[in-house]
Amino acid sequence: MPHLNNIFRAALRMVGESARAEDVVQEVYLKAWQSFHRFQPGTNCQAWLFKILFHCVNHHRRSWLRFPLLPESGVTEANLAYVAPIPERLTDDDILDALDRLPADFRAIVLIVDVEEFSYKEASQILSIPLGTVMSRLSRGRKLLRDQLGEVARRYGIRKAGGLS
């Protein structure tokens, strides 16, 4: 099953629960199976699967309370004014918790570009958004994540700064 682990982990980050992520992943591979004749050999299979994944996620997100649609503006602007320091001694759970707190659109772009390391162009195709939106959303997503991590650090009393490159 190609790229299953990456797809599952991204689904989990997007939907929040393992059981729900399994459902989404099942839907992704079913859709991929049924529409495999549309896949063009030689193109990026992982990007194709991620495109299906985010299509499935977007299809379900409105019906999931865990996954409300957040307006892009407002959520971010207030937070962007303060660039929080990022400590190095954070656990995986702290980082995942901070990532999960991001609004879905920002979480998606951070996952695609920073975790899965797709190019901006591929991210644009996966999420069906313009390249400019990819870049602005990624910038905001990173800053929000840094802010969230800074919150965690303050709770721990950690002051040493770091940050996502």
Place this chain on the structure above:
Amino acid sequence: MNPTLPNKNRLKDAVNSVPVPEGFEDRLRIQIQAHRVPSGAHSQRRWVLRLVPVLVAAGVLAALSVAYQFGHFRLTRASRDAYIASVSSHLGEIMRIGLRDHIHCAVFRKYPKNPPTAEEILNPRFEKGVKPISTQYAGLIPIVRSLVPETFRMTLAHQCTYQGREYIHLSLRDESDTLSLVVTRKINGESFHAEDILPALTESGIPMYQAGVQRFQISAFETADYLVYFISDLGKRQNMDLMLALAPRVKGLLAKLEIS
């Protein structure tokens, strides 16, 4: 967490630290097998998609075929005659006489954009190879013009021959319908009465006969020497109403010719 890793890698490691549930891949395979599209379904779907243009073409051909059966796209003389024979075969012999000429002249005829004037219609040189209506029958023109609704414009008034029989033929058209008054001399004692056809009604002492086939409605009556038909694409009732209006004056004009 390894504090020496760059921060982007820390994020990546954190995300990848979550294990995929044990046996998930096996469960997924089973679930996909359960939902699996039957073998060949994709190619079947592709075949169905390829069939769409074939089905559309078949539909168009069927429509053209039906249209052909109803007299459209008859480009050759032979195919037109075949259509006339085919349609006429549904009628009694005496009703066929008028319908044949109507279809031959008024249906298959190509009409000019602007209908001819009365003078043009009566001009022998107006239409090559066509004999204009003779003066003895010219009185039919004002009768028809005065009784047929003004929306119909006269497109022809001539004397013609079809399959060896002579006709006096006046035809009118509006945007959608064509109608004809067809008059022909009786040959060998032809008569509605003699063919035991019952009149649909009798108006002003004139027995009126009626028949219909495909889109054509035929109303007819006879005089001592003539068979008179009114044929149109109008409804049965409307066709008969127009014939009822025309019949007394047409009969009067033909009666004068019979006496002389």
